[in-house]
Amino acid sequence: TRTLDLAVIPGDGIGIEVVEQGLLVLDAALAGEDVTVRTADFNLGAARYHATGDTLTEADLEAIRTHDAILLGAIGDPSVPSGVLERELLLRLRFTLDHYVNLRPGRLYPGVASPLANPGEVDFVVVREGTEGPYVGNGGAIRVGTPHEVATEVSVNTAFGIERVVRDAFARAAVRPRKKISLVHKHNVLVHAGHLWRRTVDAVNAEYPDVTVEYMHVDAATIYLVTNPSRFDVIVTDNLFGDILTDLAAAITGGIGLAASANINPDRDANGKHVAPSMFEPVHGSAPDIAGQGKADPTATVLSVALLLEHVGMPDAAARVQAAVAADLAERPVLSGRVRSTAEIGKELAARVAG
Numbered sequence: 001t002r003t004l005d006l007a008v009i010p011g012d013g014i015g016i017e018v019v020e021q022g023l024l025v026l027d028a029a030l031a032g033e034d035v036t037v038r039t040a041d042f043n044l045g046a047a048r049y050h051a052t053g054d055t056l057t058e059a060d061l062e063a064i065r066t067h068d069a070i071l072l073g074a075i076g077d078p079s080v081p082s083g084v085l086e087r088e089l090l091l092r093l094r095f096t097l098d099h100y101v102n103l104r105p106g107r108l109y110p111g112v113a114s115p116l117a118n119p120g121e122v123d124f125v126v127v128r129e130g131t132e133g134p135y136v137g138n139g140g141a142i143r144v145g146t147p148h149e150v151a152t153e154v155s156v157n158t159a160f161g162i163e164r165v166v167r168d169a170f171a172r173a174a175v176r177p178r179k180k181i182s183l184v185h186k187h188n189v190l191v192h193a194g195h196l197w198r199r200t201v202d203a204v205n206a207e208y209p210d211v212t213v214e215y216m217h218v219d220a221a222t223i224y225l226v227t228n229p230s231r232f233d234v235i236v237t238d239n240l241f242g243d244i245l246t247d248l249a250a251a252i253t254g255g256i257g258l259a260a261s262a263n264i265n266p267d268r269d270a271n272g273k274h275v276a277p278s279m280f281e282p283v284h285g286s287a288p289d290i291a292g293q294g295k296a297d298p299t300a301t302v303l304s305v306a307l308l309l310e311h312v313g314m315p316d317a318a319a320r321v322q323a324a325v326a327a328d329l330a331e332r333p334v335l336s337g338r339v340r341s342t343a344e345i346g347k348e349l350a351a352r353v354a355g
């Protein structure tokens with residue numbers, strides 16, 4: 001019997017509701033397999049912060065590290081000053097566990113309405129760098145509060161950091177039918193980082209001659225994502241551009257209620273074991289405005305569970321979850337306005353997975 005040890009971080013707001021459904025579907029997906037799921041809940045987020053002042057302690061991190069993967073709901077609450085939980089909890093997890101591949105599929109499932117009139121076939125994946133760029137917190141402000149205030153946020157881009165995420169993007173593109181990479185940056189203005197990204201992509205491309213590469217400035221990418229999203233297969237980009245583009249990607253593929261993500265550290269030790277747990281979470285936030293009302297769509301979390309299963313080497317279970325979501329989405333138009341609660345959707349997905 002294999003054991004799957006999961007660290008569960010429900011977090012804040014609707015995070016708590018959607019994670020419950022994600023776990024329900026996960027259990028259903030593994031019911032027929034010789035796998036025992038063990039979960040450990042971590043009380044992190046606004047409630048813990050208010051109760052103890054802690055965001056993420058060393059002890060939390062050490063405990064989380066021992067698990068095979070992390071399932072996270074959402075972090076953030078208006079009662080906590082902006083940036084505290086984001087930086088000290090969510091980004092600290094991504095940085096400390098070295099989640100350098102932030103994987104965000106952009107897929108328009110049959111039956112799902114897109115705000116685009118003619119979206120065509122949309123099935124791409126964004127490989128967003130996860131540990132560098134302007135997210136490192138390198139910068140500061142002087143003369144704060146005066147008319148002469150100066151604020152800087154320095155984007156850090158290392159050859160090492162870019163190469164490893166670019167390699168991951170090529171490996172993914174190489175096994176997809178279209179084998180195409182779009183490097184998105186802004187090298188006409190961000191000259192230093194832009195050219196390092198470009199040179200790195202060209203160098204790795206030499207090892208993958210059958211992968212086609214196109215270069216696109218990020219402003220142009222926002223146009224194409226709206227006018228012709230079918231052209232994209234694998235997008236590789238930096239942390240901030242990837243953040244922005246993946247919200248747009250979610251918007252054109254049915255909204256953030258459906259957008260899944262994986263924060264992956266693909267590295268393995270000499271025994272083939274992952275060096276750190278990867279973390280799976282919906283792209284959406286804690287949505288305090290609808291929290292506690294059973295209104296949140298757990299589908300993004302359920303699709304993140306599929307990414308988790310794939311990552312831990314359970315592709316059949318992952319495929320069953322994916323198929324259940326696809327079937328559910330295909331039937332939504334005929335629900336003709338019947339609004340299902342978070343728990344109802346979760347229960348129906350679990351039933352489909354169980355077959």
Ligand code: IPM
Pocket residue numbers: 086087090091243283
């Ligand atoms: C996301 C979020 C985070 C990010 C925030 C909450 C730090 O927007 O996961 O996309 O910018 O990465």
Ligand code: MN
Pocket residue numbers: 243244247
């Ligand atoms: Mn975001």
